[in-house]
Amino acid sequence: MPHTIPAEIGMPLAEVDTPALVLDLDAFERNLDRMSASLAGVNVRLRPHAKSHKCPQIALAQIARGAVGVCCQKTSEAEALVLGGVKDVLIANEVVGAAKLSRIAALAREARLSVCVDDAGNVAALDAAVGREFGVRLDVLVEIDVGAHRCGVEPGEPAVELARAVAACRNLRFAGLQAYQGSAQHLRKVEERRAAIDGAVAAVRASVGGLRKAGIPCGKVTGAGTGTYAFEAASGIYDELQAGSYIFMDVDYGKNEWTESGIPRFEHSLFVWATVMSRPNAERAVLDAGLKASSVDSGMPRVADDPAVEFVRISDEHGVLKLNGAKGYALGDKVKLIPGHCDPTVNLHDNYVCVRGGRVEAIWPITARGAVW
Amino acid sequence: MPHTIPAEIGMPLAEVDTPALVLDLDAFERNLDRMSASLAGVNVRLRPHAKSHKCPQIALAQIARGAVGVCCQKTSEAEALVLGGVKDVLIANEVVGAAKLSRIAALAREARLSVCVDDAGNVAALDAAVGREFGVRLDVLVEIDVGAHRCGVEPGEPAVELARAVAACRNLRFAGLQAYQGSAQHLRKVEERRAAIDGAVAAVRASVGGLRKAGIPCGKVTGAGTGTYAFEAASGIYDELQAGSYIFMDVDYGKNEWTESGIPRFEHSLFVWATVMSRPNAERAVLDAGLKASSVDSGMPRVADDPAVEFVRISDEHGVLKLNGAKGYALGDKVKLIPGHCDPTVNLHDNYVCVRGGRVEAIWPITARGAVW
Numbered sequence: 155m156p157h158t159i160p161a162e163i164g165m166p167l168a169e170v171d172t173p174a175l176v177l178d179l180d181a182f183e184r185n186l187d188r189m190s191a192s193l194a195g196v197n198v199r200l201r202p203h204a205k206s207h208k209c210p211q212i213a214l215a216q217i218a219r220g221a222v223g224v225c226c227q228k229t230s231e232a233e234a235l236v237l238g239g240v241k242d243v244l245i246a247n248e249v250v251g252a253a254k255l256s257r258i259a260a261l262a263r264e265a266r267l268s269v270c271v272d273d274a275g276n277v278a279a280l281d282a283a284v285g286r287e288f289g290v291r292l293d294v295l296v297e298i299d300v301g302a303h304r305c306g307v308e309p310g311e312p313a314v315e316l317a318r319a320v321a322a323c324r325n326l327r328f329a330g331l332q333a334y335q336g337s338a339q340h341l342r343k344v345e346e347r348r349a350a351i352d353g354a355v356a357a358v359r360a361s362v363g364g365l366r367k368a369g370i371p372c373g374k375v376t377g378a379g380t381g382t383y384a385f386e387a388a389s390g391i392y393d394e395l396q397a398g399s400y401i402f403m404d405v406d407y408g409k410n411e412w413t414e415s416g417i418p419r420f421e422h423s424l425f426v427w428a429t430v431m432s433r434p435n436a437e438r439a440v441l442d443a444g445l446k447a448s449s450v451d452s453g454m455p456r457v458a459d460d461p462a463v464e465f466v467r468i469s470d471e472h473g474v475l476k477l478n479g480a481k482g483y484a485l486g487d488k489v490k491l492i493p494g495h496c497d498p499t500v501n502l503h504d505n506y507v508c509v510r511g512g513r514v515e516a517i518w519p520i521t522a523r524g525a526v527w
Numbered sequence: 528m529p530h531t532i533p534a535e536i537g538m539p540l541a542e543v544d545t546p547a548l549v550l551d552l553d554a555f556e557r558n559l560d561r562m563s564a565s566l567a568g569v570n571v572r573l574r575p576h577a578k579s580h581k582c583p584q585i586a587l588a589q590i591a592r593g594a595v596g597v598c599c600q601k602t603s604e605a606e607a608l609v610l611g612g613v614k615d616v617l618i619a620n621e622v623v624g625a626a627k628l629s630r631i632a633a634l635a636r637e638a639r640l641s642v643c644v645d646d647a648g649n650v651a652a653l654d655a656a657v658g659r660e661f662g663v664r665l666d667v668l669v670e671i672d673v674g675a676h677r678c679g680v681e682p683g684e685p686a687v688e689l690a691r692a693v694a695a696c697r698n699l700r701f702a703g704l705q706a707y708q709g710s711a712q713h714l715r716k717v718e719e720r721r722a723a724i725d726g727a728v729a730a731v732r733a734s735v736g737g738l739r740k741a742g743i744p745c746g747k748v749t750g751a752g753t754g755t756y757a758f759e760a761a762s763g764i765y766d767e768l769q770a771g772s773y774i775f776m777d778v779d780y781g782k783n784e785w786t787e788s789g790i791p792r793f794e795h796s797l798f799v800w801a802t803v804m805s806r807p808n809a810e811r812a813v814l815d816a817g818l819k820a821s822s823v824d825s826g827m828p829r830v831a832d833d834p835a836v837e838f839v840r841i842s843d844e845h846g847v848l849k850l851n852g853a854k855g856y857a858l859g860d861k862v863k864l865i866p867g868h869c870d871p872t873v874n875l876h877d878n879y880v881c882v883r884g885g886r887v888e889a890i891w892p893i894t895a896r897g898a899v900w
Contacts, residue, residue, distance in 0.1 A: 160900050250802055273858055303811070432623075432646070432677075434679065442899075445824050450824050471601060486623050498818045
């Protein structure tokens with residue numbers, strides 16, 4: 155396809171064509187450093203979620219600063235990450251279906267791979283698939299529902315029972331518990347998030363206690379996200395943190411309260427670069443970035459550096475700004491938008507245009523873009 | 528990338544891995560026929576919107592059944608369509624910025640290309656860009672705001688003034704008016720949509736009248752969408768219809784009332800094929816298709832053929848069904864979802880898995896997926 159990269163290395167940002175997904179490398183690296191600093195002296199490992207960025211370069215940058223590996227959601231994401239040089243990937247999700255289980259087994263030859271389960275039939279199918287791949291053993295975590303009510307078995311006895319089934323499999327190794335409280339991440343108040351994680355920690359303790367009683371070693375407890383990870387880190391029971399969005403931040407996470415959470419204020423490093431393509435009147439500026447450039451599942455994008463201007467309406471290829479008297483926004487002017495939700499926005503783009511000091515320093519392919527299988 | 532196509536020609540649909548974007552070819556072709564039948568004997572041309580499908584194969588199927596060409600929104604979409612063999616493309620949108628204007632001028636050598644304007648400075652820049660491409664002339668339409676309040680100049684005198692500026696350009700040909708009432712398409716009641724188009728028609732008449740008085744020939748009036756096109760067709764003033772979604776339909780369009788609109792009931796032909804990946808309890812089934820497989824900007828997807836089941840929650844890679852006592856939905860079962868909004872859902876996928884009689888008949892690449900420039 156022609157023109158799939160709207161930028162060249164060395165180009166001033168002002169010349170980068172739009173819409174483009176722009177990563178401010180200085181801000182991104184400061185976020186990496188903030189995360190490292192916030193975990194200094196805490197006895198937990200960081201395994202950031204790669205579903206946020208879908209990019210081996212970013213995974214490797216996280217690992218270079220101390221992450222033990224990454225997690226992801228899909229088999230095809232894991233394939234893209236391993237192909238890109240990542241050596242330790244947890245699929246923090248269930249994988250169902252013969253075709254995908256065969257791919258998991260094959261991929262486990264190439265990297266340290268682990269996967270989650272919440273069903274005994276699925277455990278048996280996974281064991282059989284891995285057994286067909288000579289000499290492979292796979293790490294398997296039992297996912298428990300710690301309050302998000304999505305996937306996962308109930309904490310306590312059901313978790314112990316499924317762990318026992320995993321441990322009994324010839325080709326699987328029971329590696330611990332997946333305990334992610336997804337619905338806590340965007341509760342706005344610190345105390346609400348803390349309370350939700352208190353609940354998750356109680357569920358984890360009950361399950362770990364049950365495993366101990368049953369004589370099943372629980373290798374690790376893994377979970378947490380950008381909105382709550384300090385609470386899981388302080389719990390003494392979580393071993394690994396799966397925060398992902400901290401590298402980019404987005405409008406939705408920006409609405410959380412952070413003070414006294416123990417979590418640093420990460421800064422916005424990811425932007426949708428857009429052009430004013432129509433100026434029908436003094437109050438309305440129309441941008442060339444719509445639903446296909448910036449996802450609105452968690453709300454509208456926001457204009458960076460200009461809080462007076464409102465992003466009021468979006469359609470497939472247009473974003474409408476209400477200027478509220480703001481100056482500028484002439485036809486052809488370029489505008490930096492902060493995405494409403496970074497993960498699905500990243501998934502719309504083929505590349506990060508990585509910028510430092512106003513110039514394009516690198517172009518990083520989003521190789522797991524569209525990798526939903 | 529490995530595994531970017533979850534299907535092979537000849538494979539039973541049941542074996543197609545998930546999530547996949549499935550096109551029911553019989554339903555799709557019936558929709559094409561319904562559109563043709565509904566326009567039989569009406570003196571208007573069909574120029575379907577290719578932003579809905581982003582696929583040359585579909586554009587060519589539309590043209591084979593009588594469409595004069597297609598329209599699209601972006602320069603890169605036009606490039607993908609022309610590269611795929613489409614000979615007549617209207618970019619039904621403004622194009623701003625030197626880089627894109629040069630691409631437009633170059634593309635006009637390869638196909639009959641037209642583009643919209645709503646700004647005199649942009650007209651001059653377009654004229655200059657086309658002038659640098661030897662021997663090219665470009666058709667240009669003036670977009671008027673017929674009630675959607677997005678892009679476009681005001682109807683009447685401002686439209687005439689801009690048309691005069693286009694007509695005065697050495698390398699541009701004033702080709703008529705772009706008059707799309709986007710905000711009317713999803714008004715639920717037929718009478719609301721009819722009233723909105725009455726307003727658009729009045730705005731068009733005022734502009735066409737002004738052009739006539741000014742002695743500027745108005746080649747054509749183009750606009751309309753799936754929700755209203757019968758009203759524009761009956762107006763006697765629209766020459767071309769730009770409906771796009773009729774080929775697929777989606778949950779959002781399905782909520783419109785259609786009876787007595789003069790528009791046939793198009794059927795759902797586009798589906799997201801998903802797998803039950805977790806069954807935590809009797810009432811909850813979790814699918815492997817989330818925000819990155821089906822866009823929710825216009826509401827949740829719906830389970831096809833099972834109205835009792837509710838799609839209640841979505842996250843990046845999960846969709847949660849409330850079964851309300853429905854049978855089935857065992858782990859590994861596959862489910863057909865109707866997308867909430869077809870256009871941005873198509874833009875998430877790389878291929879249509881085209882199915883007829885329960886077997887994969889073709890795989891059509893979505894070559895303009897991600898073509899937002």
